[in-house]
Amino acid sequence: METATSNDYILNSTLEIKPTPITVAYGDGIGPDLMRATLRILDAAGARIAVNEIEIGEKVYLKGFSSGIAPEAWESLRKTKVFLKSPITTPQGGGFKSLNVTIRKTLGLFANVRPCITYYPYVHSNHPEMDVVIIRENEEDLYAGIEHRQTDEVYQCLKLVSRPGCERIVRYAFEYARAYKRKKVTCMTKDNIMKFTDGLFHKVFDEIGAEYPEIEKEHWIIDIGMAKAATRPEVFDVIVTPNLYGDILSDVTAEIAGSVGLAPSANIGEHCAMFEAIHGSAPDIAGKDIANPSSLILAAVMMLVHIGQSEIAMKIHNAWLKTIEDGVHTADIFTLDQSTSKVGTQFFADAVIQRLGLIPTRLKPIHYGTPPDLTAALARPVRRSFEKKELVGMDVFVHWNGNTEQLADKLQASSVPGLKLVMITNRGVKVWPQGLSETFCTDHWRCRFMGDSAPVPHSTLISLLQNLSTAEIDFIKTENLCTFNGVPGYSLGQGQ
Numbered sequence: 388m389e390t391a392t393s394n395d396y397i398l399n400s401t402l403e404i405k406p407t408p409i410t411v412a413y414g415d416g417i418g419p420d421l422m423r424a425t426l427r428i429l430d431a432a433g434a435r436i437a438v439n440e441i442e443i444g445e446k447v448y449l450k451g452f453s454s455g456i457a458p459e460a461w462e463s464l465r466k467t468k469v470f471l472k473s474p475i476t477t478p479q480g481g482g483f484k485s486l487n488v489t490i491r492k493t494l495g496l497f498a499n500v501r502p503c504i505t506y507y508p509y510v511h512s513n514h515p516e517m518d519v520v521i522i523r524e525n526e527e528d529l530y531a532g533i534e535h536r537q538t539d540e541v542y543q544c545l546k547l548v549s550r551p552g553c554e555r556i557v558r559y560a561f562e563y564a565r566a567y568k569r570k571k572v573t574c575m576t577k578d579n580i581m582k583f584t585d586g587l588f589h590k591v592f593d594e595i596g597a598e599y600p601e602i603e604k605e606h607w608i609i610d611i612g613m614a615k616a617a618t619r620p621e622v623f624d625v626i627v628t629p630n631l632y633g634d635i636l637s638d639v640t641a642e643i644a645g646s647v648g649l650a651p652s653a654n655i656g657e658h659c660a661m662f663e664a665i666h667g668s669a670p671d672i673a674g675k676d677i678a679n680p681s682s683l684i685l686a687a688v689m690m691l692v693h694i695g696q697s698e699i700a701m702k703i704h705n706a707w708l709k710t711i712e713d714g715v716h717t718a719d720i721f722t723l724d725q726s727t728s729k730v731g732t733q734f735f736a737d738a739v740i741q742r743l744g745l746i747p748t749r750l751k752p753i754h755y756g757t758p759p760d761l762t763a764a765l766a767r768p769v770r771r772s773f774e775k776k777e778l779v780g781m782d783v784f785v786h787w788n789g790n791t792e793q794l795a796d797k798l799q800a801s802s803v804p805g806l807k808l809v810m811i812t813n814r815g816v817k818v819w820p821q822g823l824s825e826t827f828c829t830d831h832w833r834c835r836f837m838g839d840s841a842p843v844p845h846s847t848l849i850s851l852l853q854n855l856s857t858a859e860i861d862f863i864k865t866e867n868l869c870t871f872n873g874v875p876g877y878s879l880g881q882g883q
Protein backbone atom coordinates (compact mmCIF):
# COMPACT_ATOMS: atom_id res chain seq x y z
CA MET A 388 0.00 0.00 0.00
CA GLU A 389 1.33 3.46 -0.86
CA THR A 390 0.34 6.02 1.78
CA ALA A 391 -0.34 9.64 0.84
CA THR A 392 -1.88 10.79 4.13
CA SER A 393 -3.07 8.67 7.05
CA ASN A 394 -6.53 8.67 5.47
CA ASP A 395 -5.53 8.17 1.84
CA TYR A 396 -3.59 5.37 0.22
CA ILE A 397 -3.37 3.52 -3.04
CA LEU A 398 -3.44 -0.26 -3.35
CA ASN A 399 -1.00 -1.61 -5.93
CA SER A 400 0.49 1.75 -6.75
CA THR A 401 3.19 0.15 -8.88
CA LEU A 402 0.65 -1.02 -11.46
CA GLU A 403 0.10 1.23 -14.43
CA ILE A 404 -3.68 1.12 -14.44
CA LYS A 405 -5.28 4.27 -13.01
CA PRO A 406 -6.61 3.56 -9.50
CA THR A 407 -10.35 3.92 -8.88
CA PRO A 408 -11.03 6.20 -5.91
CA ILE A 409 -13.21 4.62 -3.23
CA THR A 410 -14.31 5.68 0.23
CA VAL A 411 -13.73 3.20 3.04
CA ALA A 412 -15.09 3.14 6.61
CA TYR A 413 -13.79 0.66 9.18
CA GLY A 414 -16.92 0.90 11.37
CA ASP A 415 -17.37 -0.46 14.88
CA GLY A 416 -17.31 -3.77 16.75
CA ILE A 417 -16.05 -6.46 14.37
CA GLY A 418 -15.98 -3.85 11.55
CA PRO A 419 -12.27 -2.87 11.72
CA ASP A 420 -11.17 -6.55 11.73
CA LEU A 421 -13.36 -7.37 8.73
CA MET A 422 -12.14 -4.33 6.81
CA ARG A 423 -8.46 -5.08 7.51
CA ALA A 424 -8.95 -8.66 6.31
CA THR A 425 -10.79 -7.51 3.19
CA LEU A 426 -8.31 -4.79 2.20
CA ARG A 427 -5.40 -7.19 2.63
CA ILE A 428 -7.07 -9.54 0.16
CA LEU A 429 -7.83 -6.72 -2.30
CA ASP A 430 -4.21 -5.61 -2.09
CA ALA A 431 -2.83 -9.11 -2.61
CA ALA A 432 -5.18 -9.73 -5.54
CA GLY A 433 -3.98 -6.61 -7.36
CA ALA A 434 -7.08 -4.43 -6.96
CA ARG A 435 -6.21 -0.96 -8.20
CA ILE A 436 -8.00 1.40 -5.83
CA ALA A 437 -7.24 4.73 -4.20
CA VAL A 438 -8.70 4.60 -0.71
CA ASN A 439 -10.06 7.60 1.13
CA GLU A 440 -10.82 6.63 4.70
CA ILE A 441 -13.65 8.26 6.63
CA GLU A 442 -14.89 7.82 10.17
CA ILE A 443 -18.52 6.88 10.75
CA GLY A 444 -20.53 5.21 13.49
CA GLU A 445 -20.48 5.15 17.26
CA LYS A 446 -17.69 7.71 17.89
CA VAL A 447 -19.23 10.14 15.42
CA TYR A 448 -22.69 9.73 16.96
CA LEU A 449 -21.22 10.41 20.39
CA LYS A 450 -19.49 13.56 19.06
CA GLY A 451 -23.01 14.90 18.51
CA PHE A 452 -23.73 14.02 14.87
CA SER A 453 -27.20 12.47 15.12
CA SER A 454 -26.80 10.41 11.91
CA GLY A 455 -23.36 9.00 12.77
CA ILE A 456 -21.59 10.78 9.91
CA ALA A 457 -19.71 14.10 9.93
CA PRO A 458 -20.30 16.72 7.18
CA GLU A 459 -16.79 16.30 5.68
CA ALA A 460 -17.40 12.57 5.11
CA TRP A 461 -20.14 13.43 2.62
CA GLU A 462 -17.54 15.22 0.48
CA SER A 463 -15.54 12.02 0.12
CA LEU A 464 -18.66 10.01 -0.77
CA ARG A 465 -19.78 12.57 -3.34
CA LYS A 466 -16.29 12.62 -4.88
CA THR A 467 -15.54 8.89 -5.07
CA LYS A 468 -19.18 7.74 -5.51
CA VAL A 469 -18.16 4.27 -4.30
CA PHE A 470 -18.33 3.30 -0.63
CA LEU A 471 -17.01 0.13 1.00
CA LYS A 472 -18.46 0.13 4.48
CA SER A 473 -17.99 -2.03 7.55
CA PRO A 474 -20.87 -2.46 9.99
CA ILE A 475 -21.32 0.15 12.69
CA THR A 476 -22.92 0.29 16.12
CA THR A 477 -25.91 2.55 16.64
CA PRO A 478 -25.77 3.81 20.25
CA GLN A 479 -28.75 2.91 22.44
CA GLY A 480 -31.27 5.57 23.35
CA GLY A 481 -33.27 8.16 21.48
CA GLY A 482 -31.98 10.89 19.21
CA PHE A 483 -29.77 8.68 17.01
CA LYS A 484 -30.83 8.18 13.40
CA SER A 485 -29.89 5.11 11.39
CA LEU A 486 -26.69 5.87 9.47
CA ASN A 487 -27.53 3.32 6.81
CA VAL A 488 -30.96 4.73 6.14
CA THR A 489 -29.47 8.26 6.04
CA ILE A 490 -26.75 7.27 3.54
CA ARG A 491 -29.12 5.28 1.33
CA LYS A 492 -31.64 8.09 1.13
CA THR A 493 -29.20 11.01 0.90
CA LEU A 494 -27.23 9.39 -1.93
CA GLY A 495 -30.35 7.97 -3.62
CA LEU A 496 -29.22 4.33 -3.32
CA PHE A 497 -32.63 2.98 -4.27
CA ALA A 498 -31.77 -0.68 -4.95
CA ASN A 499 -30.49 -3.04 -2.31
CA VAL A 500 -29.14 -6.19 -3.95
CA ARG A 501 -28.59 -9.19 -1.67
CA PRO A 502 -27.50 -12.50 -3.22
CA CYS A 503 -28.08 -15.54 -0.96
CA ILE A 504 -26.38 -18.71 -2.12
CA THR A 505 -25.63 -21.99 -0.37
CA TYR A 506 -22.18 -23.55 -0.42
CA TYR A 507 -23.43 -27.05 0.29
CA PRO A 508 -22.09 -29.38 1.59
CA TYR A 509 -19.15 -27.27 2.84
CA VAL A 510 -21.42 -24.88 4.72
CA HIS A 511 -24.33 -26.54 6.46
CA SER A 512 -27.74 -25.63 5.03
CA ASN A 513 -31.00 -27.51 4.60
CA HIS A 514 -31.29 -25.95 1.14
CA PRO A 515 -28.46 -27.18 -1.10
CA GLU A 516 -29.97 -25.74 -4.30
CA MET A 517 -30.62 -22.22 -3.01
CA ASP A 518 -29.43 -19.36 -5.22
CA VAL A 519 -31.69 -16.37 -4.78
CA VAL A 520 -31.14 -12.64 -5.18
CA ILE A 521 -33.29 -10.30 -3.09
CA ILE A 522 -33.78 -6.87 -4.64
CA ARG A 523 -35.14 -4.67 -1.90
CA GLU A 524 -36.52 -1.17 -2.41
CA ASN A 525 -34.25 0.96 -0.27
CA GLU A 526 -35.66 4.46 0.20
CA GLU A 527 -39.40 4.39 0.85
CA ASP A 528 -42.07 2.46 2.72
CA LEU A 529 -42.05 2.62 6.53
CA TYR A 530 -38.42 3.79 6.36
CA ALA A 531 -39.49 7.35 5.52
CA GLY A 532 -38.86 7.90 9.23
CA ILE A 533 -42.04 9.93 9.71
CA GLU A 534 -43.41 8.86 13.08
CA HIS A 535 -45.60 10.62 15.59
CA ARG A 536 -47.15 10.06 18.97
CA GLN A 537 -50.65 11.35 18.43
CA THR A 538 -52.57 10.56 21.60
CA ASP A 539 -51.92 9.02 25.01
CA GLU A 540 -52.37 5.60 23.51
CA VAL A 541 -51.58 5.78 19.81
CA TYR A 542 -48.37 6.15 17.79
CA GLN A 543 -48.12 6.17 14.01
CA CYS A 544 -45.49 5.53 11.35
CA LEU A 545 -46.21 6.66 7.81
CA LYS A 546 -45.76 4.18 4.97
CA LEU A 547 -44.90 6.24 1.89
CA VAL A 548 -44.74 4.58 -1.52
CA SER A 549 -44.26 6.52 -4.76
CA ARG A 550 -44.86 5.48 -8.36
CA PRO A 551 -41.35 6.58 -9.47
CA GLY A 552 -39.91 4.66 -6.51
CA CYS A 553 -41.79 1.48 -7.50
CA GLU A 554 -40.93 1.89 -11.17
CA ARG A 555 -37.23 2.27 -10.44
CA ILE A 556 -36.87 -0.78 -8.23
CA VAL A 557 -39.05 -3.03 -10.36
CA ARG A 558 -37.20 -2.05 -13.54
CA TYR A 559 -33.90 -2.60 -11.75
CA ALA A 560 -35.04 -6.13 -10.79
CA PHE A 561 -35.99 -7.02 -14.36
CA GLU A 562 -32.85 -5.47 -15.86
CA TYR A 563 -30.75 -7.31 -13.26
CA ALA A 564 -32.50 -10.60 -14.12
CA ARG A 565 -31.92 -10.01 -17.83
CA ALA A 566 -28.25 -9.01 -17.38
CA TYR A 567 -27.46 -12.01 -15.17
CA LYS A 568 -29.56 -14.43 -17.24
CA ARG A 569 -31.96 -15.17 -14.42
CA LYS A 570 -35.22 -16.83 -15.40
CA LYS A 571 -37.84 -15.59 -12.98
CA VAL A 572 -38.71 -12.46 -11.00
CA THR A 573 -41.06 -12.83 -8.03
CA CYS A 574 -42.79 -9.83 -6.50
CA MET A 575 -43.82 -10.03 -2.82
CA THR A 576 -46.25 -7.56 -1.26
CA LYS A 577 -49.19 -7.43 1.14
CA ASP A 578 -51.56 -5.86 -1.37
CA ASN A 579 -54.56 -7.83 -0.11
CA ILE A 580 -54.46 -5.50 2.93
CA MET A 581 -52.53 -2.39 1.80
CA LYS A 582 -54.34 -1.90 -1.45
CA PHE A 583 -52.99 1.55 -2.24
CA THR A 584 -49.32 1.34 -1.22
CA ASP A 585 -48.49 -2.32 -1.82
CA GLY A 586 -51.19 -2.36 -4.48
CA LEU A 587 -49.20 0.23 -6.45
CA PHE A 588 -46.01 -1.82 -6.13
CA HIS A 589 -47.78 -4.91 -7.49
CA LYS A 590 -49.46 -2.94 -10.29
CA VAL A 591 -46.15 -1.42 -11.40
CA PHE A 592 -44.60 -4.92 -11.29
CA ASP A 593 -47.28 -6.16 -13.71
CA GLU A 594 -46.90 -3.12 -15.99
CA ILE A 595 -43.10 -3.19 -16.22
CA GLY A 596 -42.92 -7.00 -16.21
CA ALA A 597 -44.87 -7.00 -19.48
CA GLU A 598 -41.80 -5.42 -21.14
CA TYR A 599 -39.73 -8.54 -20.29
CA PRO A 600 -41.56 -11.41 -22.03
CA GLU A 601 -38.61 -13.81 -21.74
CA ILE A 602 -38.66 -13.63 -17.92
CA GLU A 603 -41.19 -15.60 -15.88
CA LYS A 604 -43.16 -13.46 -13.44
CA GLU A 605 -45.16 -14.24 -10.33
CA HIS A 606 -46.55 -12.50 -7.27
CA TRP A 607 -46.76 -13.85 -3.72
CA ILE A 608 -48.40 -12.34 -0.66
CA ILE A 609 -45.40 -11.61 1.56
CA ASP A 610 -46.40 -13.75 4.56
CA ILE A 611 -46.74 -17.01 2.66
CA GLY A 612 -43.98 -15.95 0.24
CA MET A 613 -41.56 -15.48 3.12
CA ALA A 614 -42.63 -18.79 4.67
CA LYS A 615 -41.97 -20.45 1.32
CA ALA A 616 -38.58 -18.73 1.03
CA ALA A 617 -37.69 -20.07 4.48
CA THR A 618 -38.67 -23.65 3.63
CA ARG A 619 -38.14 -24.03 -0.15
CA PRO A 620 -35.91 -21.11 -1.21
CA GLU A 621 -34.76 -23.02 -4.29
CA VAL A 622 -38.09 -22.26 -6.03
CA PHE A 623 -37.14 -18.55 -6.16
CA ASP A 624 -34.68 -16.81 -8.46
CA VAL A 625 -34.88 -12.99 -8.19
CA ILE A 626 -37.29 -11.50 -5.62
CA VAL A 627 -38.29 -7.82 -5.69
CA THR A 628 -40.09 -6.42 -2.67
CA PRO A 629 -40.72 -3.21 -0.70
CA ASN A 630 -38.24 -2.01 1.90
CA LEU A 631 -39.38 -3.58 5.19
CA TYR A 632 -40.30 -6.98 3.74
CA GLY A 633 -36.97 -7.04 1.89
CA ASP A 634 -35.07 -6.22 5.07
CA ILE A 635 -36.59 -9.17 6.92
CA LEU A 636 -36.65 -11.57 3.97
CA SER A 637 -32.98 -11.05 3.13
CA ASP A 638 -31.89 -11.79 6.71
CA VAL A 639 -34.02 -14.94 6.71
CA THR A 640 -32.59 -16.14 3.39
CA ALA A 641 -29.02 -15.25 4.46
CA GLU A 642 -29.39 -17.18 7.69
CA ILE A 643 -30.85 -20.31 6.09
CA ALA A 644 -28.10 -20.20 3.45
CA GLY A 645 -25.63 -20.87 6.26
CA SER A 646 -24.74 -17.70 8.17
CA VAL A 647 -25.37 -13.96 8.05
CA GLY A 648 -21.57 -13.81 8.02
CA LEU A 649 -21.59 -15.00 4.38
CA ALA A 650 -24.01 -12.48 2.90
CA PRO A 651 -22.93 -9.31 1.08
CA SER A 652 -25.09 -6.48 -0.16
CA ALA A 653 -24.85 -3.71 -2.71
CA ASN A 654 -26.80 -0.47 -2.45
CA ILE A 655 -27.06 0.99 -5.93
CA GLY A 656 -28.14 4.44 -7.06
CA GLU A 657 -27.99 6.59 -10.14
CA HIS A 658 -24.82 8.38 -8.99
CA CYS A 659 -23.29 6.36 -6.14
CA ALA A 660 -23.07 2.85 -4.73
CA MET A 661 -22.34 1.40 -1.31
CA PHE A 662 -21.13 -2.14 -0.57
CA GLU A 663 -21.39 -3.77 2.83
CA ALA A 664 -22.05 -6.90 4.87
CA ILE A 665 -25.70 -7.48 5.67
CA HIS A 666 -25.04 -8.03 9.37
CA GLY A 667 -24.27 -5.60 12.18
CA SER A 668 -21.19 -4.88 14.26
CA ALA A 669 -21.64 -8.04 16.40
CA PRO A 670 -20.44 -6.51 19.70
CA ASP A 671 -20.72 -9.97 21.33
CA ILE A 672 -17.69 -11.21 19.34
CA ALA A 673 -15.85 -7.92 18.73
CA GLY A 674 -12.09 -7.91 19.35
CA LYS A 675 -11.86 -11.72 19.48
CA ASP A 676 -10.66 -12.32 15.88
CA ILE A 677 -13.40 -14.92 15.36
CA ALA A 678 -15.86 -13.05 13.06
CA ASN A 679 -16.38 -14.35 9.55
CA PRO A 680 -15.09 -11.68 7.11
CA SER A 681 -16.77 -13.36 4.10
CA SER A 682 -19.73 -10.99 3.88
CA LEU A 683 -17.46 -7.96 3.54
CA ILE A 684 -15.03 -9.81 1.22
CA LEU A 685 -17.94 -10.72 -1.08
CA ALA A 686 -19.29 -7.16 -0.84
CA ALA A 687 -15.86 -5.98 -2.02
CA VAL A 688 -16.13 -8.48 -4.91
CA MET A 689 -19.45 -6.88 -5.90
CA MET A 690 -17.74 -3.49 -5.68
CA LEU A 691 -14.89 -4.61 -7.97
CA VAL A 692 -17.42 -5.77 -10.59
CA HIS A 693 -19.19 -2.41 -10.23
CA ILE A 694 -15.98 -0.41 -10.83
CA GLY A 695 -14.98 -2.57 -13.80
CA GLN A 696 -12.26 -4.69 -12.16
CA SER A 697 -14.02 -7.98 -12.94
CA GLU A 698 -10.78 -9.94 -13.36
CA ILE A 699 -9.72 -9.15 -9.80
CA ALA A 700 -13.27 -9.80 -8.54
CA MET A 701 -13.21 -13.23 -10.20
CA LYS A 702 -9.78 -14.04 -8.76
CA ILE A 703 -10.87 -13.20 -5.20
CA HIS A 704 -14.27 -14.88 -5.49
CA ASN A 705 -12.79 -18.15 -6.78
CA ALA A 706 -10.05 -18.11 -4.12
CA TRP A 707 -12.74 -17.56 -1.51
CA LEU A 708 -14.80 -20.51 -2.85
CA LYS A 709 -11.67 -22.68 -2.82
CA THR A 710 -11.02 -21.71 0.82
CA ILE A 711 -14.59 -22.67 1.72
CA GLU A 712 -14.45 -26.02 -0.09
CA ASP A 713 -11.05 -26.74 1.47
CA GLY A 714 -12.84 -26.61 4.82
CA VAL A 715 -11.00 -23.57 6.19
CA HIS A 716 -13.88 -22.14 8.21
CA THR A 717 -14.56 -19.50 10.83
CA ALA A 718 -16.46 -20.54 13.95
CA ASP A 719 -19.93 -19.54 12.66
CA ILE A 720 -19.80 -22.11 9.82
CA PHE A 721 -17.50 -24.69 11.41
CA THR A 722 -18.78 -28.30 11.49
CA LEU A 723 -16.86 -31.43 12.43
CA ASP A 724 -17.82 -33.30 9.28
CA GLN A 725 -17.06 -30.59 6.65
CA SER A 726 -14.43 -28.32 8.18
CA THR A 727 -10.73 -29.07 8.20
CA SER A 728 -9.70 -26.16 10.43
CA LYS A 729 -11.42 -23.58 12.61
CA VAL A 730 -9.71 -20.26 11.93
CA GLY A 731 -9.90 -16.65 13.02
CA THR A 732 -10.70 -13.62 10.88
CA GLN A 733 -7.16 -12.78 9.78
CA PHE A 734 -6.11 -16.38 9.29
CA PHE A 735 -9.14 -16.85 7.02
CA ALA A 736 -7.99 -13.83 4.99
CA ASP A 737 -4.50 -15.36 4.74
CA ALA A 738 -6.05 -18.61 3.51
CA VAL A 739 -7.88 -16.73 0.76
CA ILE A 740 -4.69 -14.87 -0.18
CA GLN A 741 -2.80 -18.17 -0.43
CA ARG A 742 -5.43 -19.44 -2.89
CA LEU A 743 -5.49 -16.41 -5.21
CA GLY A 744 -5.17 -17.77 -8.73
CA LEU A 745 -6.79 -21.12 -7.84
CA ILE A 746 -10.34 -22.09 -8.75
CA PRO A 747 -12.68 -24.35 -6.80
CA THR A 748 -12.90 -27.93 -8.02
CA ARG A 749 -16.18 -28.95 -6.39
CA LEU A 750 -18.10 -25.70 -5.93
CA LYS A 751 -19.01 -23.99 -9.18
CA PRO A 752 -16.30 -21.50 -10.24
CA ILE A 753 -17.35 -17.92 -10.81
CA HIS A 754 -16.94 -16.19 -14.12
CA TYR A 755 -17.35 -12.42 -14.35
CA GLY A 756 -17.18 -11.30 -17.97
CA THR A 757 -17.72 -7.76 -19.16
CA PRO A 758 -19.69 -5.98 -16.43
CA PRO A 759 -23.40 -6.09 -17.31
CA ASP A 760 -24.84 -2.85 -18.57
CA LEU A 761 -27.48 -1.76 -16.07
CA THR A 762 -27.77 1.79 -17.43
CA ALA A 763 -31.45 1.32 -18.30
CA ALA A 764 -32.06 0.21 -14.74
CA LEU A 765 -30.58 3.41 -13.37
CA ALA A 766 -32.44 5.83 -15.63
CA ARG A 767 -34.91 8.14 -13.96
CA PRO A 768 -38.54 7.10 -14.40
CA VAL A 769 -40.46 9.29 -16.84
CA ARG A 770 -42.95 11.55 -15.03
CA ARG A 771 -46.54 10.78 -15.99
CA SER A 772 -49.09 13.40 -16.94
CA PHE A 773 -51.15 14.75 -14.06
CA GLU A 774 -54.59 13.28 -13.42
CA LYS A 775 -57.67 15.36 -12.64
CA LYS A 776 -57.67 15.66 -8.88
CA GLU A 777 -60.82 16.69 -7.01
CA LEU A 778 -61.19 17.32 -3.29
CA VAL A 779 -64.29 15.47 -2.05
CA GLY A 780 -63.94 15.37 1.74
CA MET A 781 -61.64 15.08 4.72
CA ASP A 782 -60.69 12.55 7.41
CA VAL A 783 -60.20 14.31 10.72
CA PHE A 784 -58.24 12.34 13.32
CA VAL A 785 -59.31 13.19 16.85
CA HIS A 786 -57.90 12.52 20.33
CA TRP A 787 -61.03 11.74 22.38
CA ASN A 788 -61.54 9.95 25.69
CA GLY A 789 -65.34 9.77 25.71
CA ASN A 790 -67.65 7.31 23.98
CA THR A 791 -68.55 7.07 20.31
CA GLU A 792 -72.06 8.56 20.47
CA GLN A 793 -70.88 11.63 22.42
CA LEU A 794 -68.15 12.19 19.82
CA ALA A 795 -70.57 11.78 16.89
CA ASP A 796 -73.00 14.28 18.49
CA LYS A 797 -70.22 16.82 19.08
CA LEU A 798 -68.87 16.46 15.55
CA GLN A 799 -72.28 16.75 13.92
CA ALA A 800 -73.01 19.85 15.96
CA SER A 801 -69.75 21.39 14.68
CA SER A 802 -70.20 20.56 11.01
CA VAL A 803 -70.55 23.17 8.28
CA PRO A 804 -72.89 23.45 5.30
CA GLY A 805 -71.68 21.31 2.41
CA LEU A 806 -69.94 18.70 4.61
CA LYS A 807 -71.49 15.72 6.38
CA LEU A 808 -70.07 13.32 8.98
CA VAL A 809 -70.44 9.89 7.36
CA MET A 810 -68.29 7.54 9.40
CA ILE A 811 -66.14 7.19 12.50
CA THR A 812 -63.56 4.43 12.78
CA ASN A 813 -61.29 3.41 15.61
CA ARG A 814 -58.03 1.69 14.58
CA GLY A 815 -59.64 1.24 11.17
CA VAL A 816 -62.84 -0.45 12.39
CA LYS A 817 -66.16 1.32 11.83
CA VAL A 818 -67.74 2.27 15.14
CA TRP A 819 -70.30 4.81 13.90
CA PRO A 820 -72.93 4.59 12.56
CA GLN A 821 -73.98 1.15 13.71
CA GLY A 822 -70.87 0.02 15.53
CA LEU A 823 -70.70 -3.06 17.74
CA SER A 824 -70.39 -2.73 21.49
CA GLU A 825 -67.77 -5.50 21.44
CA THR A 826 -65.25 -3.34 19.52
CA PHE A 827 -62.44 -2.13 21.78
CA CYS A 828 -61.76 1.56 21.23
CA THR A 829 -58.60 3.53 21.96
CA ASP A 830 -58.44 7.33 22.29
CA HIS A 831 -57.71 7.80 18.54
CA TRP A 832 -60.64 8.29 16.17
CA ARG A 833 -60.85 8.84 12.43
CA CYS A 834 -63.89 10.96 11.57
CA ARG A 835 -64.81 11.09 7.88
CA PHE A 836 -66.56 14.16 6.47
CA MET A 837 -67.74 14.01 2.84
CA GLY A 838 -68.82 16.94 0.67
CA ASP A 839 -72.39 17.11 -0.63
CA SER A 840 -70.91 17.84 -4.05
CA ALA A 841 -67.45 17.92 -5.61
CA PRO A 842 -65.15 19.72 -5.54
CA VAL A 843 -65.15 20.79 -1.91
CA PRO A 844 -63.35 24.14 -1.49
CA HIS A 845 -60.41 24.18 0.94
CA SER A 846 -62.16 27.03 2.74
CA THR A 847 -65.00 24.67 3.74
CA LEU A 848 -62.49 22.32 5.36
CA ILE A 849 -60.87 25.23 7.18
CA SER A 850 -64.31 26.34 8.49
CA LEU A 851 -64.91 22.83 9.79
CA LEU A 852 -61.59 22.83 11.64
CA GLN A 853 -62.40 26.28 13.03
CA ASN A 854 -65.68 24.93 14.42
CA LEU A 855 -63.98 21.85 15.86
CA SER A 856 -61.46 24.10 17.57
CA THR A 857 -64.27 26.24 19.04
CA ALA A 858 -65.97 23.06 20.29
CA GLU A 859 -62.64 22.07 21.91
CA ILE A 860 -62.33 18.90 19.88
CA ASP A 861 -58.64 17.93 19.84
CA PHE A 862 -57.99 17.21 16.18
CA ILE A 863 -54.50 15.78 15.76
CA LYS A 864 -54.27 15.38 12.03
CA THR A 865 -56.30 15.71 8.87
CA GLU A 866 -56.11 13.88 5.57
CA ASN A 867 -57.74 15.27 2.45
CA LEU A 868 -59.93 12.87 0.48
CA CYS A 869 -59.46 13.24 -3.27
CA THR A 870 -60.46 11.48 -6.44
CA PHE A 871 -58.02 11.10 -9.34
CA ASN A 872 -59.75 10.99 -12.72
CA GLY A 873 -62.88 10.14 -10.74
CA VAL A 874 -61.30 7.21 -8.87
CA PRO A 875 -61.20 7.54 -5.05
CA GLY A 876 -57.65 7.98 -3.77
CA TYR A 877 -58.54 6.77 -0.26
CA SER A 878 -59.60 3.49 1.30
CA LEU A 879 -63.36 3.13 1.42
CA GLY A 880 -63.78 0.27 3.84
CA GLN A 881 -63.34 -0.11 7.54
CA GLY A 882 -60.08 -2.05 7.58
CA GLN A 883 -59.58 -5.78 7.33
Ligand code: NAD
Nearest residue numbers: 474475476477487648666667668669670671672678679719
Ligand atom coordinates in the same frame (compact mmCIF):
# COMPACT_ATOMS: atom_id res chain seq x y z
P1 NAD B 1 -25.53 -8.39 14.38
O1 NAD B 1 -25.76 -8.70 12.95
O2 NAD B 1 -24.38 -7.51 14.69
O3 NAD B 1 -25.32 -9.77 15.18
C1 NAD B 1 -26.31 -10.79 15.21
C2 NAD B 1 -25.64 -12.15 15.54
O4 NAD B 1 -24.89 -12.59 14.39
C3 NAD B 1 -24.66 -12.07 16.69
O5 NAD B 1 -24.72 -13.26 17.43
C4 NAD B 1 -23.30 -11.97 16.01
O6 NAD B 1 -22.24 -12.49 16.76
C5 NAD B 1 -23.52 -12.78 14.73
N1 NAD B 1 -22.70 -12.28 13.62
C6 NAD B 1 -22.90 -11.13 12.93
N2 NAD B 1 -21.96 -10.99 11.99
C7 NAD B 1 -21.13 -12.05 12.10
C8 NAD B 1 -19.96 -12.46 11.42
N3 NAD B 1 -19.43 -11.72 10.41
N4 NAD B 1 -19.37 -13.60 11.79
C9 NAD B 1 -19.87 -14.35 12.78
N5 NAD B 1 -21.00 -14.03 13.46
C10 NAD B 1 -21.61 -12.89 13.13
O7 NAD B 1 -26.88 -7.78 14.96
P2 NAD B 1 -27.18 -7.05 16.35
O8 NAD B 1 -26.42 -7.74 17.45
O9 NAD B 1 -28.64 -6.97 16.43
O10 NAD B 1 -26.63 -5.58 16.17
C11 NAD B 1 -25.39 -5.12 16.70
C12 NAD B 1 -25.16 -3.67 16.30
O11 NAD B 1 -25.03 -3.59 14.88
C13 NAD B 1 -26.30 -2.72 16.68
O12 NAD B 1 -25.75 -1.52 17.17
C14 NAD B 1 -27.02 -2.47 15.36
O13 NAD B 1 -27.64 -1.20 15.35
C15 NAD B 1 -25.88 -2.55 14.38
N6 NAD B 1 -26.24 -2.90 13.00
C16 NAD B 1 -25.54 -2.29 12.02
C17 NAD B 1 -25.78 -2.63 10.70
C18 NAD B 1 -24.96 -1.95 9.64
O14 NAD B 1 -24.04 -1.22 9.94
N7 NAD B 1 -25.25 -2.20 8.36
C19 NAD B 1 -26.74 -3.59 10.37
C20 NAD B 1 -27.44 -4.22 11.40
C21 NAD B 1 -27.17 -3.87 12.73
